[in-house]
Structure formats: C-alpha cells, structure tokens
Amino acid sequence: MRSLISSLLILCCLTSAAQQFKKGDRVCFVGNSITHNGDYWHNVQLYYATRFPQLDVRFFNCGISGDVTSGILRRMDSDILIHRPTWAVIMIGMNDVNRPLYDAKRKNEPGIREKQQAELSRYKKNLDSVIRIFRDKGIRIILQTPSIYDQTAKISTNNLFGVNDALKVCADFIRMEAKKYKLTVVDYWTMLTTLNAGIQKTDSTATLIGKDRVHPGGTGHLLMAWEFLRSTKAPAAVSTIVIGKDAAATKSKSRQCEITDMQRSDQRITFTCKEKALPFPLREDQLKVPQLVPFDDNINRQMLIFNYLKPGKYTLSIDGVEIGKYFSGELERGINLSTMRSLPQYQQALKVRALLQQSWALEGKLRMLRLIEHRYINKLPGHERLETVRKFYDSAHSHKPETDYVKKLFIQYLENKPEEAEIRRQWERSLDSLPALNKPVAHQFALRKN
CATH class of the missing domain: 2.60.40 (Immunoglobulin-like)
Structure with missing residues (x-):
C-alpha cells in the first residue's frame, strides 16, 4: 500500500508535458495595461527562471496601457517585431469594447446598441489582422481571452454593467480564432468569472479584480499565471x-x-x-x-x-x-x-525573484517612454525632440493637479527620456547574473x- 501511494504521487508529478517555451525563445507579451503592468506574465517568467534554470528564454513587455487592437497594428513594427519574437502572446479587448458605452446614463441613447456592436466588429477585424501578421512572419502565437470586468461586486465604483458580457463576446471570438488557426488559447475570462462568482457567494463585496473593476491585484494576476501555465501544459x-x-x-x-x-x-x-x-x-x-x-x-x-x-x-x-x-x-x-x-531552496528562489524585479523595474521605465510616445504624442509634430515635448507638457499638462495620472507620466518621461540609452543598457545586462543565481x-x- 505504501509503495502504491508513492507510485501514484510520482505519476501525478510526471503526467505534465514539456514546457511551452524552449531554449533561445523570445516571447513578446502583447496587450494593454494589464500586460503593461506585467504582473501575470512576470509570474510566468519567474516560473521559467526557477523551473528551467538554464533554459535562457527572453521575455518582452509589449503592453501599452489603454491600448486597443488598432494600436497594436500601428506599433507592430516599432514596438513588437523589433524584438524579433519567436512567440507572440496576445491579450486585448478590455479597451476595445469602449467601456463608457455601457454607462447606465447612456442606456436609452439613440443608436447605443449599434455603437456597441460596431466596436466589437472593429475588434474582431483588427484582432484577426494582428494574428495574420504574426502567422505570416512565422511567429508562433498564444491567444488569451481578456480578463474580466467585475460587474457583480457590490462596491461603490460606478458599474458599467454589460462590459463583462461584451468581453465574453471577445472571449468567444478568440476561441473561434484559436480553432480556426489551430492555436493554444488561455481562457482567463471563464476562469476569473467562475472564481469571482464563488467568492461573492459569501461576500458580495469581494472581488478578484481591483476596486476599479478592471485591473486585477496580486491574487488575480497569479491566478492568470496559473491558468496560463496549466493551459500550456507546464510541468507541475x-x-x-x-x-x-x-x-x-x-x-x-x-x-x-x-x-x-x-x-x-x-x-x-x-x-x-x-x-x-x-x-x-x-x-x-x-x-x-x-x-x-x-x-x-x-x-x-x-x-x-x-x-x-x-x-x-x-x-x-x-x-x-x-x-x-x-x-x-x-x-x-x-x-x-x-x-x-524557510527552506534554502525557497530562499534561493526569492533571490531569483529579487533579481527579476530589478529587471522589470528597468523595463517598466522603458515602457513608460513607449506609452507616452504611442498614446499621447504620436501625432505631435516634432515629438522626436524633447524640447517639443516639454513645451507641449507646459501648455497642456503642467497646470493640472499633482495627482493627475497623465501629468505624472509626462514628468517621468521628461526625466527618463534623456537617460533612455543608459536605462536600456542596464536593462539588457540586468539578468546577466541569473544563470549563476x-x-x-x-x-x-x-x-x-x-
């Protein structure tokens, strides 16, 4: 009996397939703010760094806060393909549904349903174009359904009821695309909807998403990493x-x-x-x-x-x-x-995470530069010159409160843009000690x- 129990435990550990990413792979995570934040795929990178110490897989943050499918198409060459990816991992949709269209104040607005449908149609067309670009270039693809908009939590944040239903339409389309192109799909929408409903059975104010109903916290992001690793058959x-x-x-x-x-x-x-x-x-x-x-x-x-x-x-x-x-x-x-x-193996893993966190912080500075350039000054004549951006900031944003989000972004941009080459150099060397650590x-x- 003892031997049988031990054998079953061993069998459970050995039934998982080999890892998705192989030695030398370059993986671009493409998306909006949830990817820009990076926590869910940072957990995936940490898994690979601890589970496959000598694998040498490179991970790249290709998320832009607030982005939509058309934005991905616009920055495809300069921000994504520039990394020479062997894999593209795509999650997009939270902004494509145009959440303000679901405000209760607009419920009886003439043509509101048509506007909602038009956004979803545009999303489907653009996402298919994104997929085809990667396929045509021989880049392997993993599709991810959007995470959820929490429209069921009893919290004070204005509830744009119907957004999560629109995201389900996005998720259904992604599953269709995965079937059409024979791609792996990671279904965050179903997993988070199910688990969120479960915790709200005993606490109607509970949420796996943040108070803004959009952005997951640490728990939500690790659940997403768990779903990603399960869906890609990562070894247990x-x-x-x-x-x-x-x-x-x-x-x-x-x-x-x-x-x-x-x-x-x-x-x-x-x-x-x-x-x-x-x-x-x-x-x-x-x-x-x-x-x-x-x-x-x-x-x-x-x-x-x-x-x-x-x-x-x-x-x-x-x-x-x-x-x-x-x-x-x-x-x-x-x-x-x-x-x-307290185990020494766990303590060693903590040191690995600390090194990765330093790398992510440097990459985060670079992503903030790309955010300003792709979202806020991409149509500004002469935006390649820092002085032009500074004048634009002085006229359009400097008068805003210190708590203003966009003002903070511009301040960071003006501070970090002159140091971009040095930040990039530090980031590119930030994991040099990882193989030993x-x-x-x-x-x-x-x-x-x-």
Whole structure:
C-alpha cells in the first residue's frame, strides 16, 4: 500500500508535458495595461527562471496601457517585431469594447446598441489582422481571452454593467480564432468569472479584480499565471524525492534530482540531494491563491517521500537546520517542500525573484517612454525632440493637479527620456547574473527518529 501511494504521487508529478517555451525563445507579451503592468506574465517568467534554470528564454513587455487592437497594428513594427519574437502572446479587448458605452446614463441613447456592436466588429477585424501578421512572419502565437470586468461586486465604483458580457463576446471570438488557426488559447475570462462568482457567494463585496473593476491585484494576476501555465501544459513538479529501501530504489523512483551519499537505518536517514529546479516563491499578496485553486498541485510540487519507515515521529533537517517534525504516515504520503518558505531552496528562489524585479523595474521605465510616445504624442509634430515635448507638457499638462495620472507620466518621461540609452543598457545586462543565481545547489537532508 505504501509503495502504491508513492507510485501514484510520482505519476501525478510526471503526467505534465514539456514546457511551452524552449531554449533561445523570445516571447513578446502583447496587450494593454494589464500586460503593461506585467504582473501575470512576470509570474510566468519567474516560473521559467526557477523551473528551467538554464533554459535562457527572453521575455518582452509589449503592453501599452489603454491600448486597443488598432494600436497594436500601428506599433507592430516599432514596438513588437523589433524584438524579433519567436512567440507572440496576445491579450486585448478590455479597451476595445469602449467601456463608457455601457454607462447606465447612456442606456436609452439613440443608436447605443449599434455603437456597441460596431466596436466589437472593429475588434474582431483588427484582432484577426494582428494574428495574420504574426502567422505570416512565422511567429508562433498564444491567444488569451481578456480578463474580466467585475460587474457583480457590490462596491461603490460606478458599474458599467454589460462590459463583462461584451468581453465574453471577445472571449468567444478568440476561441473561434484559436480553432480556426489551430492555436493554444488561455481562457482567463471563464476562469476569473467562475472564481469571482464563488467568492461573492459569501461576500458580495469581494472581488478578484481591483476596486476599479478592471485591473486585477496580486491574487488575480497569479491566478492568470496559473491558468496560463496549466493551459500550456507546464510541468507541475519541481522535483520528486523518493527515499526507498536502498540507493537503487531511491534512484529509480526519484525525478528531477540527483541523490548521493545515502545512508539508512531504522533511526536515521541521511543523503545529499541536488534538485534540477527551484520552487515558485509566493508574495504576501498572493498567498490566497492556493486556497482558491490547486496551485501547488498543478504548478509547485516539490515532493519529499520516505518509504518503509518504522511507525513513529521524526525530525527533518536540511543543511543542519530543523525543518519540522512529522509522523511516519505524513512522510510516507509525502510532504510538499515548496510550501515551506524557510527552506534554502525557497530562499534561493526569492533571490531569483529579487533579481527579476530589478529587471522589470528597468523595463517598466522603458515602457513608460513607449506609452507616452504611442498614446499621447504620436501625432505631435516634432515629438522626436524633447524640447517639443516639454513645451507641449507646459501648455497642456503642467497646470493640472499633482495627482493627475497623465501629468505624472509626462514628468517621468521628461526625466527618463534623456537617460533612455543608459536605462536600456542596464536593462539588457540586468539578468546577466541569473544563470549563476538560479542554478540549484546540493543540500544535506537528515531524518531522525524521535
């Protein structure tokens, strides 16, 4: 029975297919503010950096806040294809539906339904054009349905009821396009709608989306990353360490790790283990996700299993530091090390995340430059000259309150544009130390019977 349980656990870890992205791939995430913010695909990048330490996949932020499908077409060459992508991951639609058209004040406006439909028709035509451009250039594509507009939460923000229904039309069209072109589709709309309804059964004010009803927070973005990784058949297992009767049995049952120097008696088991991956580290604002979905089972399985233990209680140590006390039954069923934030493997993963965060911050400065250039000054004559942009800011935005969003963007632009070359240089070198930082190291395990 013990062996059967262990075998089933191993099987669960091994049923996932290989990762979507391969060595040398260049992946452009294309979209609007939810992509510009980047948190959901930052989690995907963190997964790849910890799960496949030597893979060398490059990720590029090609999101522009407020963008629509026509905007993607306009900036295709200068902002997306310039990165020479091998993959384009597309999520667009939240702005294409033109949310103000669903304001209750406009409900009886003549022609309002026709205006709503016209926006959806334009969206479908443009999105198909975007897909065909990538296909014609041999760039592989992953389609993503839009995330949701929360029109069911009982919160004070003005509710543009009907927006999420329009986004469902977008999602349905995306699924049709995926079928038409034989593409992978990641369905955020269905997943978030279902989970959001679930939490609102007990709390009508709860939301997986922000207070603006549009932009997800840390929980929502990690749920999106979870859905992306599931949909692209990302492997669930960090590693599977199975300590059998002897070294031969241990080697045959363990996966994603190398176990050496094993010594076993009824009172004590010691061994050295070098895993091939690191666990995925959660932030404080993401800790609710494993309560909502089987995140650890699907994405973050780092199992340690001991077979043929004498009944009783045991103390587990890694690198001489006590990790915890467990009954023999717990250890035979297996414990998931990825949930233990004090472990050295987890601490190493935190350092990987910290390095990525520095890189994302630099890329964020570059994206703010592109945001101003593509949305606010693209039609301004002479916008290539900083002095022209400064004069435009002085006349159009400098008088606005300090809290004004666009004013803040222009201030950042005027500060960072002269430093763009240096920011880019720092960003391009920001992950040079990653191959050394995310390389797993060997750890000493000891299990002692109390």
